[in-house]
Amino acid sequence: MSDILLEVKNLRARTEDKEILKGINLTIRKGEIHAIMGPNGSGKSTLSAVLAGKESYTVTDGEILFEGKNLLELSPEERSWAGIFLGFQYPIEIPGVTNVNFIKTAVNEHRKMKNLPPLSAAEFLKLMRERMNYVGMDSSFSTRGVNVGFSGGEKKRNEIFQMAMLEPKLALLDETDSGLDVDALRIVANGVNKLKRDDNSFVVITHYQRLLDYIVPDVIHVLYNGTIIKSAGKELALEIEERGYDWIINN
Amino acid sequence: MRDNYIYSNNRANLFRCKVPLSGAEQLFVVNGKVQDSDNSYSLVVEKGCTLPNIQQVIYVRNIDSNIAIREIDGVPVEDSRLKDMLKLDCESNILMKEGSNAKLLFCSHTLSMDEFETDELVNITLERDANLDLIIMQNEHNKARHRADYKISLDANSTLTMTFLSLHGGEITNNIEVNMIGEHANCQLKGLCLADKEQSMSTNVKLNHLVPNCYSNQLFKNILDDSSSTNFFGRIYVAKDAQKSEALQANHNLILCDKSKVKTKPQLEIYADDVICNHGATIGKINEDELFYMRSRGITLHEAKILQLLSFTSDITNSITTDALKERLNILVEKRLRGEFSNNNNCSKNCC
Ligand SMILES: Nc1ncnc2c1ncn2[C@@H]1O[C@H](COP(=O)(O)OP(=O)(O)OP(=O)(O)O)[C@@H](O)[C@H]1O
Ligand SMILES: [Mg+2]
Numbered sequence: 001m002s003d004i005l006l007e008v009k010n011l012r013a014r015t016e017d018k019e020i021l022k023g024i025n026l027t028i029r030k031g032e033i034h035a036i037m038g039p040n041g042s043g044k045s046t047l048s049a050v051l052a053g054k055e056s057y058t059v060t061d062g063e064i065l066f067e068g069k070n071l072l073e074l075s076p077e078e079r080s081w082a083g084i085f086l087g088f089q090y091p092i093e094i095p096g097v098t099n100v101n102f103i104k105t106a107v108n109e110h111r112k113m114k115n116l117p118p119l120s121a122a123e124f125l126k127l128m129r130e131r132m133n134y135v136g137m138d139s140s141f142s143t144r145g146v147n148v149g150f151s152g153g154e155k156k157r158n159e160i161f162q163m164a165m166l167e168p169k170l171a172l173l174d175e176t177d178s179g180l181d182v183d184a185l186r187i188v189a190n191g192v193n194k195l196k197r198d199d200n201s202f203v204v205i206t207h208y209q210r211l212l213d214y215i216v217p218d219v220i221h222v223l224y225n226g227t228i229i230k231s232a233g234k235e236l237a238l239e240i241e242e243r244g245y246d247w248i249i250n251n
Numbered sequence: 252m253r254d255n256y257i258y259s260n261n262r263a264n265l266f267r268c269k270v271p272l273s274g275a276e277q278l279f280v281v282n283g284k285v286q287d288s289d290n291s292y293s294l295v296v297e298k299g300c301t302l303p304n305i306q307q308v309i310y311v312r313n314i315d316s317n318i319a320i321r322e323i324d325g326v327p328v329e330d331s332r333l334k335d336m337l338k339l340d341c342e343s344n345i346l347m348k349e350g351s352n353a354k355l356l357f358c359s360h361t362l363s364m365d366e367f368e369t370d371e372l373v374n375i376t377l378e379r380d381a382n383l384d385l386i387i388m389q390n391e392h393n394k395a396r397h398r399a400d401y402k403i404s405l406d407a408n409s410t411l412t413m414t415f416l417s418l419h420g421g422e423i424t425n426n427i428e429v430n431m432i433g434e435h436a437n438c439q440l441k442g443l444c445l446a447d448k449e450q451s452m453s454t455n456v457k458l459n460h461l462v463p464n465c466y467s468n469q470l471f472k473n474i475l476d477d478s479s480s481t482n483f484f485g486r487i488y489v490a491k492d493a494q495k496s497e498a499l500q501a502n503h504n505l506i507l508c509d510k511s512k513v514k515t516k517p518q519l520e521i522y523a524d525d526v527i528c529n530h531g532a533t534i535g536k537i538n539e540d541e542l543f544y545m546r547s548r549g550i551t552l553h554e555a556k557i558l559q560l561l562s563f564t565s566d567i568t569n570s571i572t573t574d575a576l577k578e579r580l581n582i583l584v585e586k587r588l589r590g591e592f593s594n595n596n597n598c599s600k601n602c603c
Contacts, residue, residue: 049543052543052547053543053547054543055539055543056543075546075552076547077546077547077549077550077551077552077555079547080546080547080548080549081549085547085548086547088544088547091544092540092541092544094541094544094545094558094559094562095562095565095566096561096562096563096564096565096566096569097558097561097562097565102545102548102550102558103548105550105554105558106545106548106549106550109549109550109551109554110549113549145562145565162548166548166549
């Protein structure tokens with residue numbers, strides 16, 4: 001069996017007004033960690049959203065294959081069941097829907113797709129406690145509305161918690177590190193590392209090299225104006241930190 | 252405390268209600284008359300008394316097929332008696348004497364599929380320091396028209412919390428007139444209308460701050476599907492001497508279908524100069540970003556929409572102070588939003 005998990009070929013996507021992704025090529029193998037960096041507005045969030053199936057973007061060209069299957073035919077929920085997870089740059093608040101109900105609904109939908117019965121209340125609680133521990137979340141968060149009144153850092157921890165509950169094959173983490181203090185950054189990174197196995201993969205979108213001290217990437221890509229203009233090893237992050245992007249863009 | 256009513260927990264021949272809680276007192280008002288009597292509903296809670304339990308008053312419209320002959324050999328009969336029975340004017344009275352406390356749940360139902368027209372007047376008087384928590388649940392069928400006028404008077408330091416849950420009904424109109432006649436009165440009005448098909452639901456509020464230092468807060472929400480319509484008219488009046496009044500009002504509408512019609516009209520008439528008044532209205536659709544967030548976690552589109560509707564309704568339903576009742580009413584709202592009501596012709600079954 002091939003060890004390629006995700007293959008993106010010449011992907012182009014647009015909104016009504018403009019083209020944002022202008023021919024992305026990306027191959028991710030099982031067990032790899034990729035980092036995507038790049039200036040503001042270059043299309044990083046758009047790429048992750050298109051991979052997760054956001055319908056407000058139109059894919060005009062190219063292919064996305066996930067374990068060899070055509071992802072473009074699948075709805076966002078089907079992609080989630082297939083094993084894709086998107087940690088949002090700006091997690092959404094859902095007042096009146098508790099964190100516990102939200103994640104329970106999600107977990108049980110996943111189980112349904114695998115022909116498994118819903119978890120019992122006790123099993124679910126045990127799992128939830130364990131996974132909240134991964135990211136140092138207090139149990140009081142479980143009865144609060146999803147992300148409602150959470151601080152920036154708490155929202156990001158909640159994303160990682162949800163990821164831990166769903167155990168995806170491919171996690172796309174869009175600036176999960178922004179807004180985190182040093183301690184929280186370490187906690188979140190530890191959470192990711194706990195979930196890391198040699199058959200799952202991560203794409204971390206970040207502006208800062210400091211995250212990559214904790215989550216060590218195999219490859220770093222620079223996305224600029226809708227295309228990947230450079231891919232290199234983890235040393236690239238340090239160089240970007242020192243020199244910015246201009247030297248890559250102008251090359 | 253007057254307590255000359257017969258409470259029954261089960262009138263199986265009429266209706267079995269699943270809302271009641273342990274300890275709740277149930278009372279049926281059938282076509283405007285308290286069960287087994289010739290009187291309209293009237294409650295007086297005496298000075299300083301507290302009703303020990305939630306009292307649930309179940310208003311039912313029903314035409315017993317034994318009384319009215321509807322058809323002979325399959326041909327409908329024009330029966331004037333039947334016509335008279337379909338139209339009903341009725342009245343209820345609640346008097347909360349000084350310092351008294353009560354929690355009430357009013358439910359209205361239509362048990363037979365006749366074209367009922369109900370005109371109802373509800374007088375509510377809170378004397379000084381009285382507290383009343385009143386939930387009004389309306390669940391009638393699509394051919395029923397129900398107009399209710401609530402005339403409310405609030406004296407000093409009294410608190411009224413009133414929550415409307417208009418779950419189902421052909422044409423529902425709630426006219427709410429509140430007169431705040433004693434200082435430091437507090438009036439909390441909340442309402443949720445869930446309208447679909449051809450249903451029409453209206454809420455008209457006249458909130459009159461007649462004396463200084465009173466507080467009022469209105470939150471009315473509507474969800475509309477299909478060709479339904481809702482109206483919200485909300486007037487806040489602050490009299491010239493009613494300084495330090497605080498009056499808040501919000502009306503939020505969520506439309507699920509382009510054919511639905513929303514009208515919303517806030518109106519402020521303020522004659523005092525030292526007041527806090529605030530009103531706002533919104534009309535919105537399902538939020539795509541929120542749906543995507545939920546779907547990206549593997550929640551189906553259908554379920555994500557339901558969660559979003561529940562989220563929209565939550566600040567109304569979650570404000571119900573009795574936990575067990577909150578849970579029951581939440582289940583009813585959820586059932587309604589899941590479309591489970593349309594499976595039954597007789598809407599009363601939905602509370603079972
Ligand atoms: N739904 C949309 N409608 C209109 N423009 C959009 C939409 N989504 C993205 N864009 C535009 O596309 C460009 C890329 O946006 P995107 O959010 O993908 O950038 P990013 O690389 O994630 O930036 P940042 O580092 O600031 O998060 C921006 O110019 C943005 O304004
Ligand atoms: Mg971004």
